[in-house]
Amino acid sequence: MPTPTLHARLQALRTGRLDEASQRQLLEDALAEKAHSIACETADHLAYALLDAGRPAEAREVAERALAAGPDFALLHTLGLAEHAMGDSAQAIGHLEQALKQLGEPQEDALRAIRADMLEHLAILCRQQGKGLRAWQALEQAASLLASLDDHAGWLRCEIALARLLRELGDNTQSADKWLTVIEIARRAGRAEDEARALLELTEIARDEGHAEAEESLRQEAIEALVRARLWPELAHTLFQLGRIRSRRDAVWQALWLMLAQEGPMEGLMNAQAWLFMREDQKAKPEAAQVAAAVIAVIEKLPSSRPRHAELHRMAITTFLGCARLQGIHETEVIEWMERERMRLEDGIIAATMKMIETHHETGTWLFDRTTFLTAKSS
Numbered sequence: 001m002p003t004p005t006l007h008a009r010l011q012a013l014r015t016g017r018l019d020e021a022s023q024r025q026l027l028e029d030a031l032a033e034k035a036h037s038i039a040c041e042t043a044d045h046l047a048y049a050l051l052d053a054g055r056p057a058e059a060r061e062v063a064e065r066a067l068a069a070g071p072d073f074a075l076l077h078t079l080g081l082a083e084h085a086m087g088d089s090a091q092a093i094g095h096l097e098q099a100l101k102q103l104g105e106p107q108e109d110a111l112r113a114i115r116a117d118m119l120e121h122l123a124i125l126c127r128q129q130g131k132g133l134r135a136w137q138a139l140e141q142a143a144s145l146l147a148s149l150d151d152h153a154g155w156l157r158c159e160i161a162l163a164r165l166l167r168e169l170g171d172n173t174q175s176a177d178k179w180l181t182v183i184e185i186a187r188r189a190g191r192a193e194d195e196a197r198a199l200l201e202l203t204e205i206a207r208d209e210g211h212a213e214a215e216e217s218l219r220q221e222a223i224e225a226l227v228r229a230r231l232w233p234e235l236a237h238t239l240f241q242l243g244r245i246r247s248r249r250d251a252v253w254q255a256l257w258l259m260l261a262q263e264g265p266m267e268g269l270m271n272a273q274a275w276l277f278m279r280e281d282q283k284a285k286p287e288a289a290q291v292a293a294a295v296i297a298v299i300e301k302l303p304s305s306r307p308r309h310a311e312l313h314r315m316a317i318t319t320f321l322g323c324a325r326l327q328g329i330h331e332t333e334v335i336e337w338m339e340r341e342r343m344r345l346e347d348g349i350i351a352a353t354m355k356m357i358e359t360h361h362e363t364g365t366w367l368f369d370r371t372t373f374l375t376a377k378s379s
Contacts, residue, residue, distance in 0.1 A: 123136075
């Protein structure tokens, strides 16, 4: 029987009142008294702390020290995490499999949640090691457990991982089925972000499979879901991708409008601008210079510490000067021209360009509800 002092020190450990040295001493004393459960709980607590501190080798040593006296599923799991952190995935997989075998098929919800967590970790390791079938099996088991526990977030996480794994394995049909499951769960749980991203994934599968009509329908559904989820950067990217893939200038104009309203990203703005004004005759149009000036204004509003800020700023100015030259403006007159045409940041060029896009003949019918975005932005 463990001495009362061991139990008292274990309680101090549980309440965060033991430092590292005291935890190590408790482990040694528990091992000496053959108090296996106390030794394993202490080792597990200490090993996790060492892992969090970036000391996986010490974490593994602590776990192995306690496991030498007998198995413990929680500590085997922790040992596997330490080995994974050290790059020894093969050993980690073996110890996670041992932990699952020892834990068995528990009936208590708390233990079933722990089993699901271990299965998810196992799937991650197996996927990295190219063991696709075992990763798939582990994720299916984890998803089933989490669904039975009404853990919608965890269930979604596993189903998303399964959908992606099946896509990697070349099974687009089963991957699509999994994405449909994700959408169903997301809608039931009111998780609009997961629904929107699943629809985007389904759109990509439809495109890869050559189902043009399904792709267009899913893309529009995804756009509507992105609006509901308030995922504005993803919406802008989706609109730009639609325009680029289908050569739809309306979608790119709308993507540009959305990026101007969000004042970024810089790369996205410049990509949309470059796509809309690829040819010399397009760059010679007045709206080309206006868009170029608005892009410069956005970049100048952003902190100069942003990655590639100086480089993109130079590129934006070069593009603007090229538009000015094609419109007959000499480089010595550019500043006066910008002042006269009200194309500076202080003139409200960003808002003016957004207004121009709203009435531009190439913008066409809007693919998303601008009112929702403007309402969300103002709030």
